[in-house]
Amino acid sequence: MDIKPFEKKIFLSSPTMHGEEMKYIQDAFDKNWVAPLGENVDCFEKEAASFTGSGHGAALASGTAALHLAFRLAGVTAGSKVICQDMTFSATVNPAVYQDAELIFVDSERETWNMDPELLEEALERHPDAKAVVPADLYGTPARLDEMEDICRSRGIPLIEDSAESLGSSLKGRKCGCFGDFGILSFNGNKIITSSGGGMLLSDDESVIKKARFMATQAREAYPWYEHRELGYNYRMSNIVAGIGRGQLLHLAEHVKEKERIYRHYAERFSEIGLPLSMNPYAPEARPNFWLSGILVNKDVCDAADEKEDVSKDYPGMLSGICPSAIVLRIMKTLSEYNVESRPIWKPMHLQPFYNRYEFIGHHGETVNEDIFRRGLCLPSDIKMTEEQQDTVIDIIASCF
Numbered sequence: 001m002d003i004k005p006f007e008k009k010i011f012l013s014s015p016t017m018h019g020e021e022m023k024y025i026q027d028a029f030d031k032n033w034v035a036p037l038g039e040n041v042d043c044f045e046k047e048a049a050s051f052t053g054s055g056h057g058a059a060l061a062s063g064t065a066a067l068h069l070a071f072r073l074a075g076v077t078a079g080s081k082v083i084c085q086d087m088t089f090s091a092t093v094n095p096a097v098y099q100d101a102e103l104i105f106v107d108s109e110r111e112t113w114n115m116d117p118e119l120l121e122e123a124l125e126r127h128p129d130a131k132a133v134v135p136a137d138l139y140g141t142p143a144r145l146d147e148m149e150d151i152c153r154s155r156g157i158p159l160i161e162d163s164a165e166s167l168g169s170s171l172k173g174r175k176c177g178c179f180g181d182f183g184i185l186s187f188n189g190n191k192i193i194t195s196s197g198g199g200m201l202l203s204d205d206e207s208v209i210k211k212a213r214f215m216a217t218q219a220r221e222a223y224p225w226y227e228h229r230e231l232g233y234n235y236r237m238s239n240i241v242a243g244i245g246r247g248q249l250l251h252l253a254e255h256v257k258e259k260e261r262i263y264r265h266y267a268e269r270f271s272e273i274g275l276p277l278s279m280n281p282y283a284p285e286a287r288p289n290f291w292l293s294g295i296l297v298n299k300d301v302c303d304a305a306d307e308k309e310d311v312s313k314d315y316p317g318m319l320s321g322i323c324p325s326a327i328v329l330r331i332m333k334t335l336s337e338y339n340v341e342s343r344p345i346w347k348p349m350h351l352q353p354f355y356n357r358y359e360f361i362g363h364h365g366e367t368v369n370e371d372i373f374r375r376g377l378c379l380p381s382d383i384k385m386t387e388e389q390q391d392t393v394i395d396i397i398a399s400c401f
């Protein structure tokens with residue numbers, strides 16, 4: 001193959017700045033609001049909450065901090081049961097462990113790669129005393145949030161939507177982040193828009209958001225001196241960071257459009273070439289933000305590759321022996337030789353050495369998440385990648401089969 005490695009790395013998803021961010025930063029400097037409060041923080045909260053159709057937002061230091069406060073506000077304490085999506089980034093579930101909760105992991109459905117609502121019902125039948133349910137919208141694809149909202153509401157259990165990856169996505173006309181009792185956003189550097197790092201807790205309930213802001217400011221009571229009645233955190237977002245977020249929010253729709261273009265181009269070209277793989281799926285009634293394009297290599301191709309080469313022996317000490325297929329690792333390695341970033345699908349939590357002590361509720365027969373983890377791969381989805389560059393990435397992938 002006559003392809004030279006890219007001089008500049010092609011990233012999975014890197015920040016795309018537009019210049020307007022500087023206007024808000026400059027304003028903070030001009031007014032000397034270089035602090036974890038100020039006009040940018042107030043406006044960013046209003047703008048992001050209004051975009052998602054949530055009543056209120058608390059701007060925080062990270063999406064993880066937002067999840068932590070959501071768990072606390074949902075009443076999760078030591079020993080509380082929390083029903084979590086199994087295939088996700090560890091940040092979805094770590095804050096429940098900060099609270100010493102008892103996690104219960106639920107397998108995904110094939111149609112969205114997110115928590116299966118039927119298995120959620122099964123989990124709640126087994127654990128009707130659960131204190132919270134936390135599905136995620138992986139790679140920008142909405143979970144079946146409306147169904148899960150109904151399930152949780154009928155049982156009076158708070159639903160926390162981990163929409164860290166899905167700002168700009170929607171399901172049946174409702175924006176991600178607004179489902180359930182709490183939504184959380186992340187503005188980490190690799191997200192669809194970034195503030196360099198940060199997050200937001202969303203809720204329709206103003207009193208809950210006020211309480212979150214209070215907890216995020218060391219739970220300092222309204223006294224002339226430092227009075228504390230409960231545990232607090234230093235979780236507020238800075239006014240500079242919020243300024244970047246405000247500038248980025250102006251370009252969210254454009255970012256979503258570009259991400260969708262990338263996804264569709266992969267889908268079209270892969271099918272034209274006839275590669276034995278499919279794209280990460282979404283429900284017909286969903287409008288994803290296409291944050292990351294992903295592929296699932298056909299099972300027979302993975303089976304044949306793994307029969308020839310047992311890659312799991314290269315990683316001793318790995319729990320369960322389940323790892324990405326030899327063909328998936330080959331694609332990753334080849335892309336990396338050409339200076340292109342790719343990434344395996346989130347390794348299911350029930351396979352993680354740190355988390356495998358918790359209960360896992362999987363599909364009977366084959367576990368969907370183990371299969372997706374074995375056959376899936378996230379592809380470069382950076383909106384600064386040109387179509388020509390993407391075509392080269394596609395040619396490199398095709399050469400691996």
Ligand SMILES: Cc1ncc(COP(=O)(O)O)c(C=O)c1O
Nearest residue numbers: 062063064089091092164186188
């Ligand atoms: C699914 C998911 N949940 C939570 C987080 C945590 O967000 P943050 O990095 O802002 O803490 C992230 C991203 O990093 C994520 O991808």
